[in-house]
Amino acid sequence: MSRNLIPLSVAATLLGGTAMADVPSVAADIAPVHSLVARVMQGVGEPSLIVAPGASPHEYSLRPSEAAALQEADLVFWIGPDLTPWMADAIDTLTSDANVTELLEVDGATVLPFRENALFEAHAHDDHADGDDHDDHDDHDHEEHADGDDHDEHDHEEHAEEAGHDDHDHEDHAEADGHEGHDHGEHDSHAWLSPDNGAVWLNAIAAQLSAADPDNAGAYFANAAAGREELATLSAEINAILDPVRDRNFIVFHDAYQYFETAFDFPASGAISVSDASDPSPARIAEIQARVAEQGVTCVLSEPQFSPGIVAAVMEGSEANTGVLDPLGSDLEPGQDLYGNVLRSLATALADCL
Template structure:
């Protein structure tokens, strides 16, 4: 096969013909990552999506067809169990013969710490890339600002622990026991929503191309050509998003759950707080009160809902305020699954922010 990037029209025709016959069987966890893999495979084959659009990846029950896709997979690409802890056993048991790539563990991935508090303050920070020191020295993210948690007293931490039901590394033994009893699992040290960094996505294109090429060397040229073209497209998209956000820089916004700090860091556009933690666990009354207080006291411009979660909480925090609202979607629930989903997802996020502010 030619190493040149194949146009979408030609790619679609090939997907209905013999090109798919020799392609490896690939399973991917969420739609944005599926889009990245589909972009690298464009003109060669189509990956299978496990978590269907519109569903939260934090909790999900596999359908028989999705279990079969894992069982038949030659390769599996997923964020890792920090995002989808329920999927770890399925990957291990159903895809035991597949080459499995956790993108959160891939070399060159920039990782940010899981944030605990409801309210964020901007600070200078480095990329928390504990397992990838060489990358951390090379990447230019290190001087970006991102929101870090405000300190809270012990009483507030206990309330958070009771509400979110997940282990946090800096909690005491009693908190850990409460969390383990409640849900039987914990979140990881790092925020798993790393696909919302265009720079991470660019890094992963080569990781994906390398894994596909190892399994399918006959099409290695196509995989690497697609990855290179995608990285160029991402560079142009980054400039487009900056242009969308520049007119509203300085605007303040609250998000439904703390899923956006990679986007915030990538584009130097920090949120003021999050109603729910990064793992989307239910917020405590104390956390909601903190958010309401910030909206009223600081005149927050915008509170963003998400299609996957309860809109009633947004109505609660907006009560008695003049803040605008919008719906932001980190997963592309309403977008067509495929190579075009990922860039459109980020484009839509930027537009939602700009329109709300």
């Protein structure tokens, strides 16, 4: 595999005391993951972003430059096929020599099961308290929410089978369970919305980079440690933003936020759609409308890429406010600050709407 080798004249220099010789070529799938990798690589190099900002990660056609970035990568960091099923095939085809890290499989990460129902009860995820080998977190009892330690064998969506994962048969599973035709794996893939996962992943990213580039291991681990401190400060800031509105109820457009809800003990009342890849059924919309009326829901939240028509239908006859949540940071500049800004923006949008 080709590498982006740095000229000797540059390799001989130092940037902030960090050697720049033969820095690995690194690719990351979505902007929040790219942001964490960029934080760890600060002062050493820059990762490539595969999924363009604003694009849906579930279905995506690689641009030539993005395919080239994967082909040249020494390391690839991605959430996994539950989020980007098409990328499994791209990785198999383009990155045969790369070290690939699937972040949902990283030891210590919290992985939550999908919620299929339109309506959520407070802390409904506690029903899945089967326990696993994930690390304990001092501030959040996430170990109660992980659904077993066998998630490396979970059933990915039908696209994963096309990508060469012959043992996955989620399509049959979905039909048997009566799902509404949406495609997803067994676990909720929006795990980057937990800052605890972000902290775990910073360490995992530093470890992989250090193994590939031991000369800069000190810089990678120092950056990861600084990033974890920043996330701890951010979590305290977000809790302060949310504290004044914790007694209010809200509805989200699609069920993407339970990691954020769990991390900050701020549960949604329901989701209009189970997935951003499918439209809600009339029955599901009716359930949400009833919940808005019954609970006096204060806020119904949409997302940038969706038509406001469905949200307007849900809100009909109510006095609920509306706002916009953006779990990918579509309007934010990619880079090391994006991850924190995504989480901060979610908290601010919620507080402003509620």
